[in-house]
Amino acid sequence: MQEAAQVLEEAQSDLSPQQLIGALVKKGELTDPGSPRGRLLNAAARLFEQKGFSRTTVRDLAAEVGILSGSIFHHFSSKEQILCEVMKEVTIFASARMRSAMESAGSPQERLRACIQSELEAIHEQAVPGFSILVMEWRSLSEASQKEVLLQRDEYEQIWLDAINTAQCPGGDAAVVRRLLVGALSHTYSWFKPREKGLTIPELSDRVFQIFAP
Amino acid sequence: MQEAAQVLEEAQSDLSPQQLIGALVKKGELTDPGSPRGRLLNAAARLFEQKGFSRTTVRDLAAEVGILSGSIFHHFSSKEQILCEVMKEVTIFASARMRSAMESAGSPQERLRACIQSELEAIHEQAVPGFSILVMEWRSLSEASQKEVLLQRDEYEQIWLDAINTAQCPGGDAAVVRRLLVGALSHTYSWFKPREKGLTIPELSDRVFQIFAP
DNA sequence: AACGCTACCAAGCAAGCGCTTGGTATTCAA
DNA sequence: TTGAATACCAAGCGCTTGCTTGGTAGCGTT
Numbered sequence: 001m002q003e004a005a006q007v008l009e010e011a012q013s014d015l016s017p018q019q020l021i022g023a024l025v026k027k028g029e030l031t032d033p034g035s036p037r038g039r040l041l042n043a044a045a046r047l048f049e050q051k052g053f054s055r056t057t058v059r060d061l062a063a064e065v066g067i068l069s070g071s072i073f074h075h076f077s078s079k080e081q082i083l084c085e086v087m088k089e090v091t092i093f094a095s096a097r098m099r100s101a102m103e104s105a106g107s108p109q110e111r112l113r114a115c116i117q118s119e120l121e122a123i124h125e126q127a128v129p130g131f132s133i134l135v136m137e138w139r140s141l142s143e144a145s146q147k148e149v150l151l152q153r154d155e156y157e158q159i160w161l162d163a164i165n166t167a168q169c170p171g172g173d174a175a176v177v178r179r180l181l182v183g184a185l186s187h188t189y190s191w192f193k194p195r196e197k198g199l200t201i202p203e204l205s206d207r208v209f210q211i212f213a214p
Numbered sequence: 215m216q217e218a219a220q221v222l223e224e225a226q227s228d229l230s231p232q233q234l235i236g237a238l239v240k241k242g243e244l245t246d247p248g249s250p251r252g253r254l255l256n257a258a259a260r261l262f263e264q265k266g267f268s269r270t271t272v273r274d275l276a277a278e279v280g281i282l283s284g285s286i287f288h289h290f291s292s293k294e295q296i297l298c299e300v301m302k303e304v305t306i307f308a309s310a311r312m313r314s315a316m317e318s319a320g321s322p323q324e325r326l327r328a329c330i331q332s333e334l335e336a337i338h339e340q341a342v343p344g345f346s347i348l349v350m351e352w353r354s355l356s357e358a359s360q361k362e363v364l365l366q367r368d369e370y371e372q373i374w375l376d377a378i379n380t381a382q383c384p385g386g387d388a389a390v391v392r393r394l395l396v397g398a399l400s401h402t403y404s405w406f407k408p409r410e411k412g413l414t415i416p417e418l419s420d421r422v423f424q425i426f427a428p
Numbered sequence: 429a430a431c432g433c434t435a436c437c438a439a440g441c442a443a444g445c446g447c448t449t450g451g452t453a454t455t456c457a458a
Numbered sequence: 459t460t461g462a463a464t465a466c467c468a469a470g471c472g473c474t475t476g477c478t479t480g481g482t483a484g485c486g487t488t
Contacts, residue, residue: 036465052353054268058446071466073447138404139266171425176413180422183401184394190352191393199390208394211385214428250435272476285436287477 017127020096029092031085037075039065045086045130053083053133053140083137084145090130091152094122098159108166112213115163117205119185124194124201135186169213181212231341234310243306245299251289253279259300259344267297267347267354297351298359304344305366308336312373322380326427329377331419333399338408338415349400383427395426 015023024030031038043064047056058079062069076082098118105114122128134153141149157178164174164181171177185208194201238244245252257278261270272293276283290296312332319328336342348367355363371392378388378395385391399422408415 052268054266057444059444067465068467070447070449070468070470074465079446135401135404169425170428171421176418176421177425179401179405180398180425184398186401187349187393187397190349204390207385207390211383211391211394211426214384271474273474281435282437284438284440284477284479288435293476 015100017097020100021093024093024096030089036065040072040075040082041086041089042129044082045090045133048083048086048133048137049130053137080140080142080145083133083140084148086130087134087137087141087145087149088152090128090134091149091156094119094128094131095152095156095159097122097128098156102159102163108163108168109209109213112163112167112169113205113209115160116181116185116208116212117202120188120201120205120208123185123189124192132186132189135182136189167213171212177212181208184208231311234314235307238306238310244303250279254286254289254296255300255303256343258296259304259347262297262300262347262351263344267351294354294356294359297347297354298362300344301348301351301355301359301363302366304342304348305363305370308333308342308345309366309370309373311336311342312370316373316377322377322382323423323427326377326381326383327419327423329374330395330399330422330426331416334402334415334419334422337400337403338406346400346403349396350403381427385426391426395422398422 021030021033025032031041033039033042040061044061047060047064058072059069062072076085098115101114101118102111105111122131160178161174164177169177188204192199192204235244235247239246245255247253247256254275258275261274261278272286273283276286290299312329315328315332316325319325336345374392375388378391383391402418406413406418
């Protein structure tokens, strides 16, 4: 029974996270996590998520990957550029992940539920480290950097809007519903702890789905 | 004493914001906005909301009220204490405002709708300057300060939980529903602009209500 | 007139910040 | 064997930060 479920899960999701990352790296859309630049981006994603952007110093970041603070600027031109690059790569990865989650969903209802669960997994599991930064640290970006990230983000949001529209949610137009969902889901970072034996991510996804698409 | 407070509370149900503030100042629960300390707290609420806590310097704050930065520490012991005091006073004011909004609501449905609209007004109108700080800058507080603010916040959240419970919302227990609502509502600060001729606050309240309590 | 209290100024300190500079070790292709 | 490229170190610069110190002007009370 346990094995059958596991086989089914792996059969439905064509790629593991590592395989998905590998494919995106080969396409040149993501930085190789093994390269110095990639290790910096991953460490930055973790630190910015844990402590916030302005409370993370370049010395913190350098210590995390075992180099001196000045060496960071051999790979990036400024601290803000690091945040910008982190956000862009996080968005690209989350998009690919959600698109692959949508492929194994049949009905419009299932598609919306898959979106919700995919975003919750991005926020809470190690699935997409740094995803919550996209909302929480948005104001730390300059306007120029915001535009760069929005260019990537449009694709991700389009998947959401399609899912909301076809699922016929109440509450007016899809854009408003999505924005309310962004807030509700991203804020779970502050209170939902999937490790504690209480709510699981699928259960929480069910509740959110139940509220937004009854 | 208990009765006197009750009478005072009922008397303030139809008060304007200024009158409500005045009553709370007289009870000693709020700092007089005309005093130097009060002017600092109001300016801090505006600045922390606009630019964020860590991007606001004590020099910014001092300039806003027309004094030098060092003089701030004649009124507060640290920058973090200012944030803590702002949060406490914002919570006290928002509680009083919401309680008075609940009194003119009849059915459980109306009570929940009144809660939603009251919080949206707190976030977007000048009703409660600094309200969004409560969510956005929570992590900027030390654990000791967080406990202080939570002491005030419990009362506010209890009103919400009662309203959600009696309105029989879907989506499981009231605590989870409230947390999803906190996220959805507080995030509106980033996208909803009541000045633009589009959605109004009552209309947005309707949509949120429609989603969370169909 | 003397006192104490509040509110503030003027000046600056120590620490921390993002970032720069000049140089070194290693690698690898020509 | 040379030369360019990559990845990093060592040292520190210039600036900003939250906060301190010592002093003063104005005020109401006694």
